[in-house]
Amino acid sequence: MQLKPTYGMLAKLALVSAVLASSPALAESYPEANTLVPEGMQRYVASAFPDRIILLPGQHAATEQRLSWRTNTAVERSLVQLTVAQNTPGLHLTAHEVEGEWRLGESENGQAHHHAAVLSDLKPDTLYAYRVMGQDTWSEWFQFKTPKASFSPSTVLYFGDAQNAVLSHYARTVREAIRRTPHAEVMLYAGDLVNSRYGVLDDEWGEWFEATGWMGASMMQVPVTGNHEFIEDEQEVRHLVSAWPLQFNLPTNGPEGLQDTVYFTDYQGVRYIALDSTQAVQSVDSARLQGEWLKQVLADNPNQWTVVIQHHPMFSVSLGRDNPILRQYWQSVFEEFGVDIVLQGHDHTYGRSMANEQGPVYVVSVAGPKMYLVSENAEQHMLRNAEDVQLFQHLTFTEQSLEYRAYTVTGELYDGFNLHQQAEGANRVESIDLDGAEIRCQNPAPVRATRCWNGTELIHAPVGVK
The missing domain is CATH 3.60.21.10 (Metallo-dependent phosphatases)
Known part of the structure; x- marks a missing residue:
């Protein structure tokens, strides 16, 4: 199936252009903005608290997941605590540490460390809990479930x-x-x-x-x-x-x-x-x-x-x-x-x-x-x-x-x-x-x-x- 320009398409463009040109109301404009952050203010500066935490796939999602997150530049260790999720709040008792790496990023919000870690050797069809380290603090605990190893809805x-x-x-x-x-x-x-x-x-x-x-x-x-x-x-x-x-x-x-x-x-x-x-x-x-x-x-x-x-x-x-x-x-x-x-x-x-x-x-x-x-x-x-x-x-x-x-x-x-x-x-x-x-x-x-x-x-x- 291949779509090609038609006279109908050109006519539609011409019609809308004519309406734009002939209607004063359409010429009105208001201050444009693409975010809710007012000019001169900062809302998204990296801090001691980990943010932008995101769970991403490995090639085989049943056994590997990947993480990215962000902190300020004082955090020079990319550390994850990971455990099979349990009902007890004592998740740290069974957690093990996963070391990642960070790279420096710079934007209008200043410098930040962007962290990445790979969670490998996971068990299929298993609920995990994890948290990532900030500056003298941690993120909240998150949970994710690995998929089954074979097809399932x-x-x-x-x-x-x-x-x-x-x-x-x-x-x-x-x-x-x-x-x-x-x-x-x-x-x-x-x-x-x-x-x-x-x-x-x-x-x-x-x-x-x-x-x-x-x-x-x-x-x-x-x-x-x-x-x-x-x-x-x-x-x-x-x-x-x-x-x-x-x-x-x-x-x-x-x-x-x-x-x-x-x-x-x-x-x-x-x-x-x-x-x-x-x-x-x-x-x-x-x-x-x-x-x-x-x-x-x-x-x-x-x-x-x-x-x-x-x-x-x-x-x-x-x-x-x-x-x-x-x-x-x-x-x-x-x-x-x-x-x-x-x-x-x-x-x-x-x-x-x-x-x-x-x-x-x-x-x-x-x-x-x-x-x-x-x-x-x-x-x-x-x-x-x-x-x-x-x-x-x-x-x-x-x-x-x-x-x-x-x-x-x-x-x-x-x-x-x-x-x-x-x-x-x-x-x-x-x-x-x-x-x-x-x-x-x-x-x-x-x-x-x-x-x-x-x-x-x-x-x-x-x-x-x-």
């Missing part, structure tokens, strides 16, 4: 871009997701966790970790980079922001040169593969390299299900966007090796592909407040679309079927299907009955021809003013 959450006004607006999405799906075990992120491309806007990262809260330290997190996790140099070449490897201690099983951003992990019979579409769309060499690596990872895959997470869509949903290089180097690999579903972001809209005779289901979603407009191509070729709605998705894997549900930030079912694996041939997609029409932009004064909301205008927008 599991439920995961998937989020599109957070990016803008993360604590102000995105936070309610992730919190509603866990309220509605408290039994979820894994959280997947399709890139653009924050907005900054400069690598030093630490307040945005502070808000992302605050929005995620204790969930990030207790549920396995699977993040993927988006274009906003990269810096553009004078030649417009993108480079990964320093904050990414400092804060995400991920598996290093990706291709050479991409081991900070490309990886896979096996969790209870599901293989999750994280791709770096940002580098792929700017470099044929990167797209080809990841495609070749994919073949190896998919050819040697003992799992029941395969999920790919990437930022840029294989088939774009929003106006004026297209990523043909991904189709050239990745689509045939997905189809040849039976990838089941591809979870994506970037377009700040929602779209789900129609059932294909071969190949995976493709989904694009958005969790934060930046909202774009759906293209006419997507209206014609996608089974379900949306504008102007924050969403989260949960996926439940059983031995022969995958249940996919997309919910709005207020907890209403917006889309869903069941994917059934067949003994031979492609998966069978079973749609479910849905109430309600597709959602479209409700902003009476969009600021761009292709956007419903920027996201940065929402924090200080006066109440009731268009």
Whole structure:
């Protein structure tokens, strides 16, 4: 399936541009902000108390998990206490110590030590408790459960871009997701966790970790980079922001040169593969390299299900966007090796592909407040679309079927299907009955021809003013 620009798309752009030009109300603007931190104030300075604690996967999640956290520079030891969880509060009596390492990071919030540790030789299907050391203090005790060694049903959450006004607006999405799906075990992120491309806007990262809260330290997190996790140099070449490897201690099983951003992990019979579409769309060499690596990872895959997470869509949903290089180097690999579903972001809209005779289901979603407009191509070729709605998705894997549900930030079912694996041939997609029409932009004064909301205008927008 290949989407191409149409006259309908161009007409839609022209119409919105004309409305923008002719309406004085649309020219109004308010002070823009991307965080709740007022200019000149500091909220996210590293301290004696460990923060930004996050649980990340090893290649085999049943036996290895990874940790990252942050402290001030006085803490020069990266120490974890780990034990099998017990009912007694005397967790320290059975805990053992795991030593990690730290690296120095610097931002507008000053210097910090970013710590990383690997929890190896874990027992499958076991509840663990851990805490990390600060300056003459410790974090609270967190608990996590390792997956079973072989297939067993599991439920995961998937989020599109957070990016803008993360604590102000995105936070309610992730919190509603866990309220509605408290039994979820894994959280997947399709890139653009924050907005900054400069690598030093630490307040945005502070808000992302605050929005995620204790969930990030207790549920396995699977993040993927988006274009906003990269810096553009004078030649417009993108480079990964320093904050990414400092804060995400991920598996290093990706291709050479991409081991900070490309990886896979096996969790209870599901293989999750994280791709770096940002580098792929700017470099044929990167797209080809990841495609070749994919073949190896998919050819040697003992799992029941395969999920790919990437930022840029294989088939774009929003106006004026297209990523043909991904189709050239990745689509045939997905189809040849039976990838089941591809979870994506970037377009700040929602779209789900129609059932294909071969190949995976493709989904694009958005969790934060930046909202774009759906293209006419997507209206014609996608089974379900949306504008102007924050969403989260949960996926439940059983031995022969995958249940996919997309919910709005207020907890209403917006889309869903069941994917059934067949003994031979492609998966069978079973749609479910849905109430309600597709959602479209409700902003009476969009600021761009292709956007419903920027996201940065929402924090200080006066109440009731268009």
